[in-house]
Structure formats: structure tokens, C-alpha cells
Amino acid sequence: MSTAVATASPTRAITARHVGWAGIALGFVAWFIALPPALMRSPVPSVIIGLLAMTAGGWAIRAGEKRLGWGAVAAGIIGGAGAIASTQSGVGNLKDVVTWSALIAATLRYATPLTFGAMAGIVSERSGVVNVGIEGMMLTGAFFGIFGADLLDSWFLGLLVAMAAGGLLALLHAFFSIQLRADQIVSGMALNFLALGITGYIFLDHYGDQGTPDNISRVPDVSIPGLKDTSFFGDAIGKTNLLIWVSLIAVVLLTAYLFRTPGGLRLRSVGEHPRAAETVGISVMRTRYVAVVASGMFAALGGAYLSIGFVGSFNQGMTAGRGFIALAAVIFGKWRPAGALAAALLFGFSTALAQRLPAFSPSAAVLFQALPYVLTLIAVAGIIGRSRPPAAVGQPYVKE
């Protein structure tokens, strides 16, 4: 009865949403106050806030916001339990693990390849072509980035070589999925194997057992004067890799392009209803070709960041499933750049946290490495709600 009333009246439904979100936020707060720098050593306030979060969730569920409400209840339980666990553990350990500035810096580092990968996924899928080959395109970018930077002795040219190689691999995907109307998932998967073989082959053929040399030109860090020496922001974002900023700018630009320009509208229309797009004079084929190749370039930048931005070397298969996590970020972010960035940051944070958790339990340290993958699995399971892909995604277009 009450739910029927609530869903019928729009104002009540909006309030329920707000309460739901507030509940989720309270769940985070419950845990947050038990961590440094607040470091509340008594669990009582956290438990009270956690209960508040659960109450808010319960209210939201009654008012019809089921998914959000359950999210708030879960946030309350997790936040409260986490806070209790935190108050039980040593202050020293907590301070080791939870240093927010360092965690933020690490989150950005781990999130950047995922952000680029997610942008690759969005561009391609918005145009109607599924791209599960992002992993392979990233790996191609990672290798050819360092290969180019080594041969041409310039990180900038390395990035260009990476993008060219990633674009070329994407062109192959475009040819198969657009021209030959291949099964896009299978052909994308084929690219992953192909990229693994080709990069591994050239890597071994050229570098042998030695691996890539140490003195390769690397993408520089950008230090922000003024901010660099402040204690918190300085540690977090005062000195970060150029490509991290590029990835954030790419998110803004891609959002603007997709939703504020005629070109973006065309791209989206091709992914939603190619027949209608073709009718008004948009070339579906050309739009998709361009989108897929751009997708490969984005993915390659993510890979190049890994090799010449982050790590400084290459090893076989170094992308380690990041392309697929990026795809999950696309779904999680509902095919919107900002949403995907949020998801990438979440996955990046989980990796950053996993790197620091061994302070608590060295024997289980290895298990924490699985955290980003578990989180991705939970994310695609649709905790945040089912998201709707572009209508024509995965369907080859046949011109009449």
C-alpha cells in the first residue's frame, strides 16, 4: 500500500532516493571516522551512524527505492563492521595502510590505464561495436610505446607509435566486425591472443632474455608549483604523471564530444539505431570505423602509460586483465565517461588498498591481489543496477 502511494507520487519518490543516498553516505562516514586522521577509538559512534544508515535504507526500501535502500543497508552493515574491526586493530597498522594522500596518489596511478581502457570501450560501444579486444590493444600500446620510445629515444614519439599500433590492431577489428560482419566478441578475443603473441614475439626477438633497457625515455611527471610543497595535496596530486592528467582531460573532452557536439550525436545515433542514422545521411560504416580506431588509440595510451609512464619496462602479458576491468567500468558507468571514470577510480582504489593491506596479514597478502577482480565481478553482477547498453551494440549493420 505505502509503496504504491510512494511510487505514484513523484515528490515522495525523489525524497526516498535522497534518503537512500544519504544512507549510503552515512555507511561510509561510519567507517571513515574510525580511520586516520579522525581515528575514533571507540566503536560506539560508528555503530550509531551505521544503524542510522540502515534505518535510512529501510525507509527507502519501504518508500519504493529498493535497490538504493538495500545498498544503504549494506553500506551501514559494512561501514559499522569495518569500523569495529578498525577500532580493534593497532593504530600503527592503521596509519600504515590508511594514508589518504598516498592512497589517492596510488589510486590515480592504478586507475589511469583503466580510465583510458574505459574511454576506448565507450567510444567503440557507443558506435555499436563491442570491443573485447581492449586488453590486446592495451598490450600492443604497452609494448610499442616502450619499443618506440627506445628506438626513437623520445617518450612522445613512443606514445605516437603506441597509438599507431593500437589503431592498426583496432582497424583489423573494425574490418572484421564491420566489413565482414564477424562475431564481434569472438574477433575481439582473437585480437587479445594475437596481441599477446605478436608483442611477445617481437619482445623476445628484439630484447631476448635481457628485457627492456633501464634508460628508456619515460613520460615525465607534472609537478604543480605551489601545490607541490603542501602536505596533503602535494603528496596526493602535487607530482603526478602527465598521462594521468591526460586521462582526466580525455574524460572531460569525450563527455563534451559525445553529448554536446553534432559528431557525438551522430556517433551515438549509429550505436542506437543505425538504420535511422543512415536514413538521415550518416555513414554508419565510416562512423564505426573511426570510432573503433579511436578506441584502439585510447586503449593503446592506457597501455603505454603502463609501460613508459608507470612501470618503465615491459613484460609479456603485462596488462593482466586490465582491459576487461575497463570493460566492466564501462558497464558500471552506464556507457558514460564520467561514470566509467568513477568506476575506474573505485577499481584503482581497490588495487591501491590491496597493495597496502599486507601490513595486516602477510600470509594472506597474495589473496588481496584478487580484490580488484572480485570487486569487478560484484560490479558486473549489477549491485548498482542493471545498465542498458546502446541498442545496436554487437549487431553488424547491413546496408540496404
Next chain:
Amino acid sequence: MSIEPQEPVEGQALSGEEGPEAVAITPAARLAAYVQGGGVLVPVLTAVLAFFIGGLVILVTGHNPFSTYKAIFNGTGLNWFFPWVTGSDRSTAALNLQQTLIVTTPLILTGLAVAFAFRCGLFNIGGQGQYLVGSYAAVWAGSSWAGMPRVLHILVAILAAIVAGAVWAGIAGLLKATVGAHEVISTIMLNWIAIWLGAYLFALKGPLQNSDPSQQSVPVSNDVASSAKLPVIWGDPELQGLHIGLFIALAAALVFWVILNRSTTGYEVRAVGLNPEAARYGGISVARNYILVMAVCGAFAGLAGSLDLLGWQFRIATNDILNSANVGLGFFGIAVALLGRNTASGTVIAALLFGALLSGTSQRNLDPTIFEPELASNLTLIIQGLVVLIVSADVIVLTMLRRGRSMFRRRGAPAGAEAEPSS
């Protein structure tokens, strides 16, 4: 000009080779009909083309493709079948052939694990994770309870692996069926979770690290007890002779065929694969089939893991687990299934091809003076990728052949020929 009924084109590549036999008029239509009826021409052309492009890769990197392929062929041991190979060459060939068949065994099963999912319209990329959890379960069961009667111990260890694999894959099936999580992403994530799970289980001080006091600094499992080792039927048991697992794998292929073609379950699975909406309309529970199919796939892959462990590896080390992240047998299962057109017999033959390729390019079998084995294993990956790529598009070969579209005519060659090596 084509007289077959027009069927939906999408999903055909994934879901089956059965189609109405057509009255062939033109060579193109005859070819199409042949393929529709489960012909071997397209898979053979696919493999030939992939090897040809692989040969080009060898050539442009400054090696001789002919001597390389010859060395790889000799590494496979398939020359054992030539009566003119005698003496020490023959005994080497026998050893190599045993290796090839040992690798073929799990490949048949991981291939079936992918093929079964394809027949239901699912893409199981999680074969590797399912294989790994199967091998964890097998090594745990095989190294516990030493002294159990041999047949019983082997069965228990295999069963443990089958259950582990089925449960692991079942997670992906459950997520697909209940919340619609795409199985490509969920199975890939389960692969990585399985890898880190294994790295944890057998790590130093991990729960399943070996209990040998002199081996405490080695992150490796206990050895499988001799009562759980599979009997060796050809070659020296101490030198990785051929174990009976090959016959278990062939039996599994038979089971695959029977389930798929001679049971109600198989009928439902194929119906869901061809058109889930129509199947749902016809009263078939699509969700139930997704869970069931993934569990069966996991069972096949888990069985593969147990046969490797009980047949010749006998122990599992964290290094091997981590190294298998991208190049494990579970991944080769994809190419095996696709090349075998997702049928039981096709999978067995494709598994032999890839088994031969893997053992022929292995450190142990390939003559390093002719071609670097490490390079060759990447060549295997390239060939695998090419096979999958060409297969992904071969449904278009059929479409073009059937409709006599201009694109095919102009090029005058099977569409597979348009595959080009990238970069």
C-alpha cells in the same frame, strides 16, 4: 540463386553446424551446403591460412619458415607414424609423440568446455580458471588419504576436480541467469581470482603448501600419492609417459556428443543457443540452462586439470599458476572449440592439432639451433589468435557464398583469405 531457407545469420557461427542439406547448384552453393552439413573444408582452410600467415611472420623476422615448421613437426613426434623413421630418431619421435598426446588430453577437455557453452550461446573464456580450481582440488584430494585403494583414490580426486570446476563456472552461470552479468567479463574475472587463490593456497605458509620439512622454502603443493597417479600406458612412467587420461578425455567427448544430440537437456541447450527468446516461448527455462551449461563446462575443464595433475605433473607450484595467466590450456580451448566448430569430433581433432603445436614448440621438443623455443611459443599464440580471428568471420563466408554477394565474387577467394597479419 541460393535455395536454402533464409536462416538468421547471427549466432550461426557460435551455435552449430547443423543445417538443411541443400541441393548444390554452383560450386559456391555446394561449398556452403558442405559447410552447413558439418564439412571440414573451412576449418582446414582456416588452419592452413593461420599457419601460412605464421610462416610469413617467421620469414619477415629473418628465419626460414620451412625449416622452422619442419623442426616443429619433428618436435611433435608425428613423424613416428612414418615407417622410414628408424633408430634413435624413432625413439625420440615416440617420446615427443607421448608429449603431444599428453598435451592433447587436457586440450580436448578445455575445448569441450568452451564448445558446450557456445552451443548454448555462451562464450566461456573461464576455461583457465576452471582448469586451475580443478587442479587445486585434484592435488589436494590426490595428496591426502595416501594408501586408499588406487581406483577409488583416482575417482575421488577426479570427482573433486569436476565438482570444483563446475562450482567455479557455475558462479558465472548463476550471475548470467539471475542478474544478467555478461559471462565474458565474469569468467575472465574468475580466471584471475582462481590464479590468485592458487597463488595464496600454495604460497609459503599457505594453507596447502607442502608439508615436507625440507621443502618449506618452496611454494609448491604436496606430491600426489602414488595411489592416485593415473596408470601409464605408453612410455616410461618416470619420464612423462602417456597416461590413460587420453581415453578419459575421449570418453568425455563421447559424453558431450550424447548429452548434446541424444538428450532432452541437449535439445534445450541447443534451442537456447539458437534463439533464447524462442526457447523461452517454447517453455524452456533459459536461466536454468545457463547455470547448468556453465556447470557442465566447468566440469570438463576441471576434469582437464585433474588429468594433468594425476597423470604427469603430480604437484603444482605458484610460479606455474601465475605464468598460466595468459597462456594456459584453458585459453587454447577457445581456439580448439572454434576450429572444431563446437562439435565433439571436431574438438578432438583440433585439440590434436594444437596439442602438436604446443608440444612441437616446447622447450623440451623443439631443436633450439633451428628456432628459439621461446619465440616459437609466441608463434603458437599468433597462430591461435589467427585461427580465432578467421573463425569469427567465417559465418560471413557462408553468407556470401549463399547469397552470392558481390564482395566474394570480386575477391575470388574464401573470405578467410582477407585476414592480414596486424602490424
